[in-house]
Amino acid sequence: MKLLTKASGIYLLFLLSLYLITALAFYWITRVVIYDEVESRLQVEKRDFEAYIQLHQAWSSSCYFVENKIEVIPVTFKEPITEMYKDTLIYNRYEDQDDPFRQITFYTKIGNADYKVSIRKSLIQTYKLIEVITFVMVTFLSLLLILMYWFQRRLSGNLWKPFYNTLSKIKQFDLTSVTPIDLKKEEVDEFDELNQVLKRMAEKMQHDYRSLKEFTENASHEIQTPLALINVRVEQLLQSSSLSQQQTYWIDEIYQASRRMSRLHQGLLLLTKIENHQFRDAEEVNLTDLARNKVLDFEEFLVMRQLTVDVDLKEPFLVNISPALADSLVNNLLSNAIKYSKPEGILRIFTHARQLCIYNSGEPLKNDPEKLFDRFKKDSDGSESLGLGLAIVKQICENYQLQLQYTYSYGMHCFCVSAPVSELS
Numbered sequence: 001m002k003l004l005t006k007a008s009g010i011y012l013l014f015l016l017s018l019y020l021i022t023a024l025a026f027y028w029i030t031r032v033v034i035y036d037e038v039e040s041r042l043q044v045e046k047r048d049f050e051a052y053i054q055l056h057q058a059w060s061s062s063c064y065f066v067e068n069k070i071e072v073i074p075v076t077f078k079e080p081i082t083e084m085y086k087d088t089l090i091y092n093r094y095e096d097q098d099d100p101f102r103q104i105t106f107y108t109k110i111g112n113a114d115y116k117v118s119i120r121k122s123l124i125q126t127y128k129l130i131e132v133i134t135f136v137m138v139t140f141l142s143l144l145l146i147l148m149y150w151f152q153r154r155l156s157g158n159l160w161k162p163f164y165n166t167l168s169k170i171k172q173f174d175l176t177s178v179t180p181i182d183l184k185k186e187e188v189d190e191f192d193e194l195n196q197v198l199k200r201m202a203e204k205m206q207h208d209y210r211s212l213k214e215f216t217e218n219a220s221h222e223i224q225t226p227l228a229l230i231n232v233r234v235e236q237l238l239q240s241s242s243l244s245q246q247q248t249y250w251i252d253e254i255y256q257a258s259r260r261m262s263r264l265h266q267g268l269l270l271l272t273k274i275e276n277h278q279f280r281d282a283e284e285v286n287l288t289d290l291a292r293n294k295v296l297d298f299e300e301f302l303v304m305r306q307l308t309v310d311v312d313l314k315e316p317f318l319v320n321i322s323p324a325l326a327d328s329l330v331n332n333l334l335s336n337a338i339k340y341s342k343p344e345g346i347l348r349i350f351t352h353a354r355q356l357c358i359y360n361s362g363e364p365l366k367n368d369p370e371k372l373f374d375r376f377k378k379d380s381d382g383s384e385s386l387g388l389g390l391a392i393v394k395q396i397c398e399n400y401q402l403q404l405q406y407t408y409s410y411g412m413h414c415f416c417v418s419a420p421v422s423e424l425s
Contacts, residue, residue: 003160004153004156004157004160007156008149008152008153008156011149011152012149015145015148015149016145019141019144019145022141023134023137023138023141026137027130027133027134027137030130030133031130034126034129034130035102035126038102038121038123038126039085039102039104041121042085042102042103042104042119042120042121043104045070045104045119045121046104046106046117046119049070049108049117049119050108053108053110057110057111058110058111059072059110059115069090069101069118069119069120070117070118070119070120071117071118071119071120072110072115072116072117073115073116073117073118074113074114074115074116075107075114075115075116076114078107078114078116079107081105081106081107082106082107083104083105083106084104084105084106085102085103085104085105086102086103086105087100087101087102087103087123088100088101088102088103088120089101090120099122099123099124100122100123100124100127101120101121101122101123102120102121102123102126103118103119103120103121104118104119104120105117105118159188162186162187162188162191162195163191163194166183166191166194166195166198169181169182169183170198173202175205175206175209175277176209176276176277176278177206178206180199180202180203180206181198181199181202183195183196183198183199209276212276213276213278216269216272216273216276220265220269223265224262224265227258227261227262227265228262230254230258231255231258231259231262234251234254234255234258235255237251238251238252238255264388267388267389267392268388270328270392271375271388271391271392271395274325274392274395274396274399275395277399279322279324279325279399280322281322281323281324282320282321282322282400283320283321283322283323284318284319284320285318285319285320285321285323285326286316286317286318287317287318287319287326287329287330287351287356287417288313288314288315288316288317288351288356289316290326290327290330291313291330291334291349291351291356291358292311292313294330294331294334295309295311295334295349298334298335298338301338302338302347305338305341305343305344305345306343306344307338307341307343307344307345307346307347308344308345308346308347309347309348309349310346310347310348310349311348311349312348312349312350312351313349313350313351314351314352315351315352315353316351316353317351317352317353317354317355317356317419318353319400319402319419320400321396321400325396325399325400328392328396329392329393329396329397329417330356332389332390332392332393333356333358333393333415333417334349334358335389336389336390336393336415337358337359337360337413337415338360340360340362340413341360341361341362342361342362342363345360345361345362346359346360346361346412347359347360347361348360348412354418354419355416355417355418355419356416356417357414357415357416357417358414358415358416359412359413359414360412360413361411361412361413362411362412362413364408365408365413369406369408372390372406373390373391373393373394373404373406374391375387375388375391376388376391377391393415393417397417400420401420402417402418402419402420403416403417403418403419403420404416404417404418405418
């Protein structure tokens with residue numbers, strides 16, 4: 001949910017609550033004022049009645065008229081009240097309905113007898129007045145609510161526009177580019193301060209990235225050359241016939257160690273380049289064809305390990321990716337499956353339009369599957385693996401938003417690479 005939408009929702013909810021409370025309070029105050037007016041008129045009627053009784057010592061009433069009803073009833077027992085107001089209904093013979101009245105009740109003596117007197121005033125006009133006031137109030141408050149909500153959204157939208165412009169520039173910012181981030185000076189101090197901080201951070205990140213890239217390239221060049229020289233010289237020594245068996249053993253260990261160091265150097269360098277997004281030659285690559293060719297490349301290893309290969313590569317799985325990284329992705333998955341498959345086991349490769357899956361038979365993992373793709377995490381301590389192959393696979397998938405999943409069931413390890421979620425929906 002966007003900030004503007006959430007703020008507008010809270011503002012609208014606050015206005016609705018405020019207007020509801022205001023409407024109820026206004027209705028209650030209006031009703032109290034009108035009832036006070038009606039009861040004042042009833043008091044006048046009461047005084048007129050009492051003046052009439054005092055003058056004539058008798059009462060002659062008529063119930064014919066609906067308005068100004070005065071009801072006088074002789075009583076022998078007086079309720080413990082002196083005066084009481086209440087609402088009541090009187091039947092209207094012309095409209096065949098009960099009309100609302102406000103009534104005052106009190107006791108008085110006419111001659112020597114006690115009487116209960118009820119004087120009523122119609123509330124029809126009062127109710128109509130309250131309805132009109134309520135309708136006008138609700139109409140104007142609704143219009144005011146709509147106008148204030150519209151104004152608040154427009155005002156907030158304009159006030160937060162620099163923030164969304166900055167957010168858009170940050171999304172488009174390319175760390176590997178030499179072009180600095182373009183953030184303009186804003187009128188609002190807080191947004192201008194934010195832009196200045198972001199500009200300094202972007203410049204620092206670009207500088208650090210260029211420094212790291214330069215260091216990586218220099219280190220790669222400076223380390224690779226002596227490693228290659230060591231390998232060549234050691235190979236020449238191994239071919240010498242004048243070495244003793246002990247010397248040959250030591251030199252072979254040096255040779256294996258230097259080769260391992262060379263592969264480790266190449267693996268770490270590749271990971272660094274992938275993390276730094278240095279592969280920009282993305283194009284549409286058919287992973288199905290790539291897997292088919294890789295199976296042929298690994299044919300010698302498959303025969304050596306006596307693996308039964310089951311290949312089902314019917315539909316092309318097209319991915320927009322750097323060809324070099326696509327090759328590394330499939331190569332690492334296949335070599336991992338062959339390396340960790342038990343001898344005379346099964347290797348199964350399956351693809352369809354959205355997925356590439358590679359299965360291999362083997363024992364369950366000893367370590368946590370969640371750490372399988374971490375650097376230098378190996379399930380077997382005796383393996384010659386560097387522990388970087390699956391880490392490289394994971395980094396490639398993250399860079400191209402591919403989904404990578406590992407499962408183990410029925411004695412088969414399974415690594416699946418699927419198309420991005422955005423393309424699947």
